[in-house]
Amino acid sequence: MGLPLVGETLNAMTPSYSIDLHPFVKKRLQKYGPIFRTSLVGRPIVVSTDPEFNSYLSQQEGKLVELGFFDSFAKILKLSGEISTAGSIIHKYLRSITLNHFGAETLKEKLLPLIEKTVVKTLDSWSSQASVEVKHASSVMLLNFGAKHTIGYDAETSSDNFSDKFSRIMNSLLSFPLNVPGTAYHNGLKDRDMIITMLKDMLKKRRMSPDTHRGDFIDQISSDMDKEKFLSEDFVVYVLFGMLFAGFHPISSIMALAFSVLAEHPAALEELTAENEALLKNRENPNSSLTWDEYKSMTFTHQIVNETLRLGNLGPALFRRALKDIPVNGFTIPAGWTIMVLTSALQLSPNTFMDPLEFNPWRWKDLDSLVVSKNFMPFGRGSRQCAGAEYSRVFLATFLHVLVTKYSWKTIKAGRIARKNMLVLGASIHIKLSEKKN
Template identity: 85%
Template sequence: MWAAVGLSLVVLLVTYITHWITQWRNPKCNGVLPPGSMGWPLVGETLNAMTLSNSIDLHPFVKRRVTKYGPIFRTSLVGRPIVVSADPEFNSYLSQQEGKLVELGFFDSFTKILKVSGEITTAGSIIHKYLRSITLNHFGAETLKEKLLPLIEQMVVKTLASWSSQASVEVKHASSVMLFNFGAKHMIGYDAETSSDNLSNKFSEIMKSFLSFPLNVPGTAYHNGLKVIITMLRDMLKKRRMSPDKHRGDFLDQISSDMDKEKFLSEESVVYAIFGVLLAGFEPVSSIMALAFSLLAEHPAALKELTAENEALLKNRENPNSSLTWDEYKSMTFTRQVVNETLRLGNVAPALLRRAVKDIPVKGFTIPAGWIIMALTSALQLSPNTFKDPLEFNPWRWKDLDSLVISKNFMPFGRGSRQCAGAEYSRVFLATFLHVLVTKYRYVDNDQRARIAQNPMLGFRDGIHNKFEEKKN
């Protein structure tokens, strides 16, 4: 009898698992799903998507599936059903449908890290609008022009002087530290030189968990790092709120003050909002900065023209030692072309994530409501239909590109109302860094080649190590 019961249980278990796997591989849809594969249950195709790529080209995971299924295909990543689109027409259409057919979407790992609620991910949500507004207020074009530009230059001068005293510098990590320390100082008053906590390293470790499965378990390095950061930010917030007479007029001051007026700003939401803005403000741009070193080392003609433009700028000044002005920044045509070309190749934001709020028909297929849509901006920026020899570093191409073509095919920081509020800040930081670098220093790429390591974000295998030498007049 017990043998019969055991056999029945086994049969039921096998039947249940088979049914579950069948449902996983064939999701419900009021129409025809885009072609593709859902991969293994729960894991999906995450492991394939996270494999290392040693090319600046589209990730092999995407290229293989576009070749097999076409520019729109389905998959499953980090536990979520996803439609990936490398179709320029559909991606452009999506950007016009926010608040109608789609809303801002995140991977579960992202929402777990930031404790993002459903309200935050709703297109046009109050919190998103507020955070965008306050970020632009403290890091937007007007603040850059009136206040931050000379401070950025001072930070770059100080950083490069420090680098020149070292035998070799791993520029990706060192740039990350510079960008984080500057942003944290002007957001929350964090002083890296006096603080006992190395926040930049802790934030870098958290960043690595974004497109993986963050193990937030007590005792792990991830859990401990996150706990330290959140505790520190919460303590900073409490101190500011308890000492109104010591306000500094920074991001933390404004958001802590607004907590008394805006009901949606709870202590927890404010702490995690600050955490999220800090996290987004340094890591991707440091990758672009590191990429610029390699690209310029491999293209001496571009480095020569970049240097000539910036040295000419100094010669035209009445005082060669004065700070970089906003008008000078705007006049640095080739410098900004170098920045654009590096951003195009580096794809600081390789994809935009949206969530379908309704079933979306697209070219004979249906994207079910609730699914994440990954619109690949990288596919646009590396398309040979728009950019001749798209994998070539060619800053001069920007002289002849039509502004309308650029707006539709170049979105390194997103587009429209969802464009990163720190886009201009990032461009200014990159241009200022290049200005100081080429006018005051020479650098030697100790490895002589870029070691691209997309996994899936832009990285560098073994790092990029340079030696810096101050130029002598």
């Protein structure tokens, strides 16, 4: 369990210059097996990489476990009380409203062409620059698009720089919850409070001026405040904050990783390009927008997305809190302890994925669906699966479609694709994007 208070946090947060599992995890798995205990940022934690136990936990939402987080994560994002109660009417409402605005039907009927338009505009802007740091530039694109369709935010007319503030908040989530000036946690709280204040002003304006309604996420949740008692102003503001946060950071890391692995695997890039260029050739109008049927038909593109998600570990861990003592393998997880379901270990396991550190999108042709369901959970699983899963996949696939059909690129500065700590992927790569000549 490490040192008092600090526990084993310092070891867990040390950077690791490999896409493989962090050494902190790897050593303990070798020593203790697929389930072990530790102490991180002041919390006793059980880490599980056992597929059967993890599958069992996913069926125990609201019975044996509920959502649980590190203190810094929970306090900065206000993930406590009513928001974290598993299986509640609140969770069902939030999932429903999210799917209503970002789910498959909305993507099909409305968002897909808007996403493509945003990607086209973004990549056109990138091509005019000497070099682009992909992760940061992708974060800006994703956050601005998500904010526009969540709260009506217009990045071109706003003086608020959302992306920088959210990036600093991200860096504070796994820090010690020490609110002292100069610390990452303190700075994260300051940026959070500034965004919260802005969101409160937006919410008040929408509620006071119905004529400004645009049919977006904030419109629906603000109008529902008159019908649902649990939708207090503070609660709604933190829901909006959480929506914006969830929509930008993880996917930008995956986009950066995609540039890196495709540059290193020309055969994969060639097949990806051929598939997407074939879509254009089969259209009556080559300049028409990507359709939902075309998106669904992009077999190899989806394999690229899956393989990049597997290596990048979009959500490297799922956190639960034990509501009761939980027996497992002759031991007991005490009530109140946090359980970290380490999905990254499952996705990099040689027992499931042959040569797990190798980028091999072709492997997805032959993988058994049952094995995949227990060992590949980039968006969570069961009733808690991320409601934005299809939205993320569509954004990734559309980004790749526009990228390989319209542009080529060369790496200007290849930063290491590595683990910033045991949970966060560091993916820094600078590229020069050039438009393809017909």
